[in-house]
Amino acid sequence: MAEPQGSEETSSREARKIAQKCQLLVKAETRARKKKISEILKKPEEVRTQEEVQILQQSPEVVADMQKRARRRDKLKEQLKEVEDPPELLYKKSCELSTAVLQARHLVVYTGAGISTAASIPDYRGPNGVWTMLQQGRPVETRSLTDAQPTVTHMALARLHQEGYVKYVVSQNCDGLHLRSGLPRNAFSEVHGNMYIEVCAECDPETEYIRLFDVTERTSLHRHVTDRNCHSCGEPLRDSIVHFGERSCLESPHNWEDAMDHAKKADTILCLGSSLKVLKRYSCLWGMTRVLHKRPKLFIVNLQWTPKDDNATLKINGKCDELMVLLMKKLGLEIPVYRRENDPIFKLAIPLLPDEHGSFSTCQLTLPTDATSLTTQHNSDSPTCNGEEKNTDQKDNSSYKPGWFGKGCAKRRNSAAKRRKSNTATSTSVKLSD
Secondary structure (H helix, E strand, O other): OOOOHHHHHHHHHHHHHHHHHHHHHHHHHHHHHHHHHHHHHOOOHHHOOHHHHHHHHHOHHHHHHHHHHHHHHHHHHHHHOOOOOOHHHHHHHHHHHHHHHHHOOOEEEEEOHHHOHHHOOOOOOOOOOHHHHHHOOOOOOOOOHHHOOOOHHHHHHHHHHHOOOEEEEEEOOOOOHHHHOOOOHHHEEEOOOOOOEEEEOOOOOOEEEEOOEOOOOOOEOOEOEEEEEOOOOOOEEEEOOOOOOOOOOOOOOOOHHHHHHHHHHOOEEEEEOOOOOOHHHOHHHOOOOOOHHHOOEEEEEOOOOOOOHHHOOEEEOOOHHHHHHHHHHHHOOOOOOOOHHHOOHHHHOOOOOHHHOOOOOOOEOOOOOOOOOOOOOOOOOOOOOOOOOOOOOOOOOOOOOOOOOOHHHHHHHHHHHHHHHHHHHHHHHHHHHO
16 A cells, blocks of 8 residues: 655655755764864974874875965965065165156056055055955944045156156046146046046036035945936936946046056056056056067056066065155156145035035035135035034044945955854754754
8 A cells, every 4th residue: 555645745854854964964074174184284294193194194185275275375465465675675676667767658657545545544455454454354443534635656646747757647546636636637547436526427428526525425335326416407416436346337537548548558557556456457458468579567566466566577565655755856856745725626626506515424625724715615514624623513524434435345244254154054053953
């Protein structure tokens, strides 16, 4: 007589449960064995017991894989170290760079977060960089970036362009300091956006609104609307920031067309303060399609390793400001001093409409009190920075983080958290099933 159908379903379900439990047990045993092998490999060979040696011999593939991973980790740690050339070597390299600048027919400069660290803006991949701290679970503390001012490097680049040495600058920074240094708008591309610029993408051509405050206060990854509207067409404005994993979709301030045009003409490229881990992916900037002897000479100034080091004519391990001081002295040029009253952003800024004055709560740039007062974009209800703070009930901005700050690491950090949670759940399941 045939068994009832319900009995067959029950036995099938129990078989699946047993199979799942076996899989979990195998995974748990594999993890335990790997952990044991990892602990053994950390010991010097001369202090390992005979039993430990046998364990290693029984799992040659696991041992080889772990050793390979360890070598990779050591290599990454070595690449993250910040190395500074001795003063005499730095001077020698600055002389080589000055010769290259004088001989260059079309010099293009690529800049990264390292040129802004002197303005108390943290970089991304340094020992105390934003992504490094997020990956290590350390808190990222920032102050309002409107407190920052153009550094020696920013001002030196503006002077080099003025003198005709630098033809174009391509920046990955969102801090707006190139704009504020006096570098002409047609002389640089901000390929990842500018914290002071919001854009109407519906206008043709696109309409750009330069502000005196960080427009990214209410924006984030995949959420770019700033809650203000275009003065011409009434459509919502959006910030200009390109987050990690996003694509550029605006003409300005990204100016990719000009960046690619100058990259094609470049016979010399100078990279300042960039790890190049993102910039290396933009193949249009490196002239790699040219025949070998016609490719641009590459000079890199960075404290850490970069993936372009092997292709560089000269790698300089040093701080950008220190190197630029030596370079400008060698070229016989003075570095302009930044003066807030001459900051071009005050003339370029578009005033807010009366009903827009409450649309932001972050600090805004102000002229010094002894300079001619700026009438646009200032009223009694707006918080100010870099000047006398007005009596206002606005929130404290000391811990304020702009919408673009550190967002690139969020996805990676969340994925790691999910993996840890999954591993914990698996271990718990094994214990419960036992």
